[in-house]
Amino acid sequence: MTTSPIYSPHAARETPVISDAAYLASLKKVTQYYIVTAFLALFIGVLIGPLQALNYGGINVYDTPIIKGLLKSYYQGLSLHGVLNALVFTQFFISGFLLYLPARDLGMRINMKFAWFTYILMTVGLLTAAVPLLTNNATLLYTFYPPMEGSPVFYIGAAVMVGSSLLVVGQVVQMWMRWKRANPGRVTPLVAFMSVATWMMWAVASLGLVIEVVFLLIPWSLGWVAGVDPLISKTLFWWTGHAIVYFWVLPAYIAWYAFLPNHAGGRIVSEPLVRLTFVMFLLNSTPVGLHHQYADPNISATWKTMHMFLTFLIAIPSLLTAFSVAASLEDAARARGGRGLFGWMLKLPWGKPTFSAPVLAMVSFILGGAGGIVNASSTFAPVIHNTAWIPGHFHITVGTATTLTFMGISLWLIPHLTGKRMPSVRLASAAVWTWFIGMMVFALGMHWEGLVGVPRRALISATAQSVYRDMPIQIPQMLTAISGMILLVSAVMYFYVLFRMLLSKRVDDGEVSSPIPYSEVISPAGQNLAGASALVRFTEPLLALWGAALLLVLLMYGPVIARLFANAELVPGWRLY
Numbered sequence: 172m173t174t175s176p177i178y179s180p181h182a183a184r185e186t187p188v189i190s191d192a193a194y195l196a197s198l199k200k201v202t203q204y205y206i207v208t209a210f211l212a213l214f215i216g217v218l219i220g221p222l223q224a225l226n227y228g229g230i231n232v233y234d235t236p237i238i239k240g241l242l243k244s245y246y247q248g249l250s251l252h253g254v255l256n257a258l259v260f261t262q263f264f265i266s267g268f269l270l271y272l273p274a275r276d277l278g279m280r281i282n283m284k285f286a287w288f289t290y291i292l293m294t295v296g297l298l299t300a301a302v303p304l305l306t307n308n309a310t311l312l313y314t315f316y317p318p319m320e321g322s323p324v325f326y327i328g329a330a331v332m333v334g335s336s337l338l339v340v341g342q343v344v345q346m347w348m349r350w351k352r353a354n355p356g357r358v359t360p361l362v363a364f365m366s367v368a369t370w371m372m373w374a375v376a377s378l379g380l381v382i383e384v385v386f387l388l389i390p391w392s393l394g395w396v397a398g399v400d401p402l403i404s405k406t407l408f409w410w411t412g413h414a415i416v417y418f419w420v421l422p423a424y425i426a427w428y429a430f431l432p433n434h435a436g437g438r439i440v441s442e443p444l445v446r447l448t449f450v451m452f453l454l455n456s457t458p459v460g461l462h463h464q465y466a467d468p469n470i471s472a473t474w475k476t477m478h479m480f481l482t483f484l485i486a487i488p489s490l491l492t493a494f495s496v497a498a499s500l501e502d503a504a505r506a507r508g509g510r511g512l513f514g515w516m517l518k519l520p521w522g523k524p525t526f527s528a529p530v531l532a533m534v535s536f537i538l539g540g541a542g543g544i545v546n547a548s549s550t551f552a553p554v555i556h557n558t559a560w561i562p563g564h565f566h567i568t569v570g571t572a573t574t575l576t577f578m579g580i581s582l583w584l585i586p587h588l589t590g591k592r593m594p595s596v597r598l599a600s601a602a603v604w605t606w607f608i609g610m611m612v613f614a615l616g617m618h619w620e621g622l623v624g625v626p627r628r629a630l631i632s633a634t635a636q637s638v639y640r641d642m643p644i645q646i647p648q649m650l651t652a653i654s655g656m657i658l659l660v661s662a663v664m665y666f667y668v669l670f671r672m673l674l675s676k677r678v679d680d681g682e683v684s685s686p687i688p689y690s691e692v693i694s695p696a697g698q699n700l701a702g703a704s705a706l707v708r709f710t711e712p713l714l715a716l717w718g719a720a721l722l723l724v725l726l727m728y729g730p731v732i733a734r735l736f737a738n739a740e741l742v743p744g745w746r747l748y
Contacts, residue, residue, distance in 0.1 A: 187278025195682075197283045198274060199588045201290055205267025206581065206588075208294065209260045210669060213574070216255030217662045219248050221655035224613060226631050227559060227620060228652025229644075233630070243307040245630040246748060251304055253313030257569060259297055261419045262332065264577050266293065266339045268422055268584070269366045273343050275687060276363040277350045281342055289342070293335035300328030310748040312628060314408060315388075317399045320744025323392035330384045333377060340370040347713075358696050358703055358711060361442055362429050362689070368449040369421040371717040375724055376418060376457045379410025391744065398741030402467060406735060409460030410728055417456040417485075419569055420536070421449070423576035426529055427496050430580075432690035434526040435519055437503025440495050442696040446710040448495075451488040453713075454720050455481060458727035462547045466556070469738060474731050475549065481727070482547040489540050496533065502693070524599040525688075528579025531607040536572035538614070539564060559629075560621025563614045571610040578665060579603065583688060585672055590681035594671045602665035609657030616650030623647070 189195045219242075225232050226245060232238050233245045242248045266289075274281055302324060303309035309325035347359065347367045359367070383404050391399045428445050432438050439445065461478035464470060501515055509515025520526045542564045545551045555561065582593055593599060621627075623644050679685075696707045703711075710716075 187275070189275070189278060191280075194280060194283065198271065198281070198286075199681075201283070201286050202267040202271040203585070203588045204290055205263050205270070206584065207673065208297075209263035209267070209577075210581065210666075212255045212259040212263065212297075214662075214666055216252050216260065217658070217666075219252040220256075220662075221659045222248055223252060223562075224655025224658070225652050227617065227625070227648065228650075228655065229631055229648045230652055231631055244310065244748060246312065246628075247304075247307050247310045249628065250310045250312050254300075254304060256574075257313055257419075258329075259332075260577075261569070261573065262336055263293065263297075265369075265418070265422050266290075266336055268580065269369060269425075270339055270343060272425070272687075273346065273363040273366040276360045276366070277346065279346045279350055281346055285338075285342060289335055289338045292338070293332050296328045296331030296333075296335060298328070300325050300332060302328075307748060314412065316408070317388065317391070317401050317404045318742050318744050320392060320746060323389060326384050326388045326392055330381070330389065333380060333384075337374060337377065337381075340374045343367060343370050356700050358698055358700055358707060359713075361439075361445060361692075361696070362425065364446060364710075364713070365421070365425045365428070365449050367713055368453050369418070369425070371713060372414070372421070372453045372456050372720065373418045375717070375720050376411050376414035378724075379407040379460075379728070380412070380415075383407035383411075396741070398743050400735065400739040400741055402469060403732065403735045403739060405467065406460075406464065406470070406728075406732060409463045410457065410724070411460075413460045413463060413482075414457040416568060417452055419573045421452060423529070423532060423536075423573050424448070424492060426576050426580050427492065427533060429690055430583075430688045431496065431526070431529045432499040432503060433688040434523065434529075434583075435500050435503035436506060437499045437501075438691040438693045440498040440502070441694040442692050443694070443704055443706045443710075444491060444495055446696065447706060448488040448491050450710045450713075450716055451491075452485075453716055454723060455484050455488075457720065457724040459485065459547075460728075461731070462549070462552065465549055465552050469735060470731055474727075477727065479547055479549055483544065486540060486544065489536075493533070493537060499690070500530070522596075522600050524596060524603045525579050525583050527600060528582070528603045529576045531603065532572045532575040532579070535567045535575070535607065535610065535614075539568035539572060542618070543568070555621050557627055558621035559617045559625040559627055561627050563617025563621060566610055566617070567614045571607065571614075575603065575606055575610075578606070581669065583685060585669075586685040587681045587687060589673070590677040590679050590684070591672050591675050592678055594668055594675065598664050599668045602661050602668065605657055605661035605664065609654050609661055612650050612657060613654035616647040616652075616654060619647035620644055620651065 222232055222238065222245075231245075233242065233248065238248075242251075270281075270286065273279075300309070303322035304325065309315075309321035311319050311321045311325075315321060315325075344367060347363060350363075351357075351359070387399055387404055387407070390396050428439060459478055459482040461470060461475045462482050465475055500519060501509075504515035504518040507518040509518035519530070542560075545555065546561070546564060582599055586592055623642055625644060697703045700708055700711060
């Protein structure tokens with residue numbers, strides 16, 4: 172099926188019709204498996220989260236008999252929390268969400284056997300990596316820096332899981348190319364365009380982590396080589412490690428652009444502007460990682476400065492998004508009778524969780540973006556690097572901007588996929604608002620502690636408490652501890668809604684009663700390139716732009732990594748756990 176959808180500033184956007192019911196059911200089923208697996212990982216990770224908040228609140232629960240019986244140490248809990256929430260939850264959700272959306276937006280068939288194989292392979296990788304994590308043989312934290320050495324089983328499982336996502340890249344890009352061949356001269360539909368651009372960015376960004384794990388860490392952990400160079404591994408990690416944040420947040424951007432205006436009753440302001448935003452992310456998301464390594468030796472200040480300015484440039488598409496989506500919301504509110512400079516905001520449907528979740532996520536991302544400029548600055552970064560400021564920042568970007576948006580998406584996507592209804596809009600709305608409040612309180616406490624000098628990844632033991640006794644951290648500690656309890660209450664409410672919805676009986680045809688909530692467009696890109704604007708014609712050749720993105724990252728990392736290999740110093744592995 173290659174029918175292209177019609178964009179109109181006056182009529183709702185229609186999804187291409189897929190007449191093969193068996194194919195559509197299988198496509199929905201594999202998407203559902205990805206999404207449910209993602210939220211199961213989030214569920215486990217979230218239950219560990221309050222332990223971290225209490226720790227930074229000055230309450231060491233890791234010495235209690237119950238926690239000691241479940242976790243070997245604070246650092247094992249932190250590793251599980253980080254890997255499950257930041258890596259597993261995001262990758263599974265995005266793999267399902269951004270496989271389903273372009274297939275529906277283009278009206279194309281994909282190889283369902285291959286799609287199921289990819290899901291199974293990704294799950295096998297997850298379960299393989301989970302064994303050493305759960306047995307305290309891979310307590311390496313989220314970054315797994317060498318020379319801290321983990322079980323080779325963990326590295327192999329992680330490589331399989333991440334590598335599986337590249338199979339999704341191949342399937343989506345190949346599907347888009349088939350659509351382009353069948354529709355010469357046509358403009359790629361917006362949601363498919365954003366999805367393909369996101370996967371292309373990830374294909375470039377993931378190379379650093381793949382190279383590190385496959386060619387350095389696995390042979391080293393298996394004893395095939397005598398040692399590893401920590402700086403080379405760290406640099407390859409941050410090739411992926413910062414860019415992965417944009418892999419996590421770009422699917423949220425898709426929801427903010429394509430679906431949020433519909434939830435509000437408004438319209439996308441400018442489709443060409445959306446396309447430019449995603450092209451800017453494709454080109455500039457990856458060559459930015461060295462701002463995490465300002466203190467590292469053997470990397471020249473010139474390269475660090477270049478990465479710093481490229482990191483600052485990422486603020487541009489984010490600012491474009493803030494302007495564009497805010498205009499969409501104002502369009503919706505004024506259509507509802509909103510008046511005044513700010514009074515129109517009161518007309519937005521704040522009690523609707525599919526609306527409030529992404530909007531509150533966007534608010535958190537504005538704050539996170541401001542903190543990100545501090546993190547990227549070579550002047551300010553040394554003040555807050557490796558302090559509690561960093562997890563505070565991380566939780567209002569990934570923990571709120573991404574996670575809260577994905578939670579909001581699930582509240583319409585699961586009914587669409589399954590034909591089951593959300594059991595309680597009020598409870599779902601309460602979960603959304605308490606998650607936002609809890610994360611804001613957590614971020615305030617952690618940023619505050621970081622400015623005082625409390626280190627990140629620190630067990631607040633009795634000894635540490637004596638060090639902090641004369642420091643003004645009592646208020647931020649209290650805020651951080653309280654935030655963990657708020658987030659626990661929010662998680663209980665959200666997962667009650669989610670699991671009750673999943674376990675309920677099918678009550679209607681999800682395709683009809685809960686359609687994909689595409690938004691109308693005020694200024695569309697058009698259907699044919701011949702009559703499209705110069706901006707649309709510039710952004711359409713994604714393959715060429717993908718090549719430019721790869722070239723840019725090689726230019727910005729190639730000389731740095733070549734110098735590091737020329738001066739490599741191998742050291743043996745060691746364990747602290």
